[in-house]
Amino acid sequence: MDNIVLHVADVHKSFGGLKALSDVDLQVKEGTTHAIIGPNGAGKSTLLNVCIGRIAPDTGAVVFDGEVITGKHPHEINQMGVVRVFQTPEIFPELTLLQNVMIPAFARRDGSFRLNAMQMVSSQHAIREEAEHWLEDVGLKEQKLVTAASLSRGDKRRLELAMGLIQHPRLLLLDEPTAGMSRHDTNSTIDLLKKFKERGMTKVIIEHDMHVVFSLADRITVLAQGQIIADGTPDEVRRSVKVQEAYLGGSH
Numbered sequence: 703m704d705n706i707v708l709h710v711a712d713v714h715k716s717f718g719g720l721k722a723l724s725d726v727d728l729q730v731k732e733g734t735t736h737a738i739i740g741p742n743g744a745g746k747s748t749l750l751n752v753c754i755g756r757i758a759p760d761t762g763a764v765v766f767d768g769e770v771i772t773g774k775h776p777h778e779i780n781q782m783g784v785v786r787v788f789q790t791p792e793i794f795p796e797l798t799l800l801q802n803v804m805i806p807a808f809a810r811r812d813g814s815f816r817l818n819a820m821q822m823v824s825s826q827h828a829i830r831e832e833a834e835h836w837l838e839d840v841g842l843k844e845q846k847l848v849t850a851a852s853l854s855r856g857d858k859r860r861l862e863l864a865m866g867l868i869q870h871p872r873l874l875l876l877d878e879p880t881a882g883m884s885r886h887d888t889n890s891t892i893d894l895l896k897k898f899k900e901r902g903m904t905k906v907i908i909e910h911d912m913h914v915v916f917s918l919a920d921r922i923t924v925l926a927q928g929q930i931i932a933d934g935t936p937d938e939v940r941r942s943v944k945v946q947e948a949y950l951g952g953s954h
């Protein structure tokens with residue numbers, strides 16, 4: 703049977719009188735790329751924030767690898783293996799690429815700063831090698847010693863991906879990974895994400911660009927006004943009349 707990595711179980715969330723998420727229930731299978739799409743204001747970001755513990759649902763729960771994570775702190779959920787790559791890269795612009803990628807690896811290992819000096823030196827060496835490996839993986843090894851501020855927008859997002867990868871995600875959540883990118887950068891990001899998919903990584907991706915969605919997704923959940931209006935394979939979603947109606951007249 704397919705292993706369910708993430709189960710959003712009957713989640714409701716209102717902001718005042720506005721129902722941002724109603725009755726949202728979806729499952730993400732291990733090794734799949736699951737896209738969440740929907741018109742502006744559909745509730746996609748709210749859903750992502752519920753999954754990472756930044757927003758508490760009013761009712762319902764999020765189950766990760768069989769464990770209820772609702773109510774846990776974002777850093778606890780992160781340490782369990784849920785890694786989010788943000789729409790606006792959260793990088794350290796004054797530091798080099800190498801330093802940027804090393805930071806989450808140190809943060810991952812609770813107590814690392816209490817290590818004695820000898821251990822510190824050897825672990826630094828190992829982490830540096832691993833950081834170089836992930837920089838190479840995203841195509842940024844040549845620039846490892848330049849400061850992050852000097853990177854193009856597309857490369858900043860690649861850097862953030864490397865910062866995610868060094869955390870060995872069990873589930874990678876990508877918030878509009880190609881937003882604002884040129885077609886060339888978008889296509890190389892698609893290729894990169896396809897490579898992760900071949901390795902069996904489980905991903906949830908929020909994306910407006912349908913070219914990206916249909917290039918990558920095994921399954922698509924469509925939200926509109928806080929409700930799931932379709933959930934299925936790309937072909938099923940493409941054929942859904944409800945989905946076509948939701949997008950009719952919209953900007954997508």
Ligand SMILES: Nc1ncnc2c1ncn2[C@@H]1O[C@H](COP(=O)(O)OP(=O)(O)OP(=O)(O)O)[C@@H](O)[C@H]1O
Nearest residue numbers: 717720721722740741742743744745746747748749
């Ligand atoms: N903190 C908040 N307080 C009040 N209303 C909010 C809050 N966050 C989101 N909303 C509202 O909830 C609804 C869903 O917003 P959300 O950002 O989740 O949608 P989205 O699908 O991610 O939209 P977009 O594609 O435009 O980013 C919107 O009507 C939004 O205005």
